[in-house]
Amino acid sequence: MDRAGNPVPPPLTAGAVLAGAVCAAVGLWVSVCLVLALGCGGAVFALNRRRRAEWQREWDAEQAKRTHP
Template sequence: MLLGIGEYSATAAESRAQTATRYTVTAVLLADGPEPVSGGRGGTPFDSAPTQATWRTRDGQQRVGEVAAPAGTVAGHAVEIWVDETGAPAERPLTMTAAVLGAPLGAATLWAAAVSLFVFAYRGAVHVLNRRRLAAWGQEWAARQAGSTRRDDQSPTGS
């Protein structure tokens, strides 16, 4: 529970920081995007590739660089991109929804890993101890059998 709360707090803070420093702009492609490739049952093109484009930042500076262009786009087509405070292309900021969903998932994964580690350690210790006990019992049994001379002993060595 505390792990999830801590993870959520950290992820939510990261989301707020990214959202505060990143924004969308419209970039105009200077070159054609990748050729469309049909994929899946619907034949929908889903590839994107870096393509040269130009865009303006909030303060009006014109930038030129590579942006991810969807398959089949042509030069002059406008695409929405995320940029950071310097105007450089950036990844989409982490959303609060991702923080809310990711925190319990991360905590559950960490908890499952810790429990698995303890289970493996326990099973390993039980295995080692059982092997040592079995070896000790085998030695004790062999020692008792070798020294057995009782009359009611029905073993081949005792007759």
């Protein structure tokens, strides 16, 4: 009963608290792994884009040397 005399739900059991804690821990772990995976994927994407652009510049420079008038 609360102060106004209304019935309230019973407190959580130890099992419910444990289940909630485990779910929160797993959710946090999955979130951290997802953020790290996205960061790693973004870095790989950016580095590959830069590498391919450099290769294209080098290729264009070589092709410019070989063009015949």
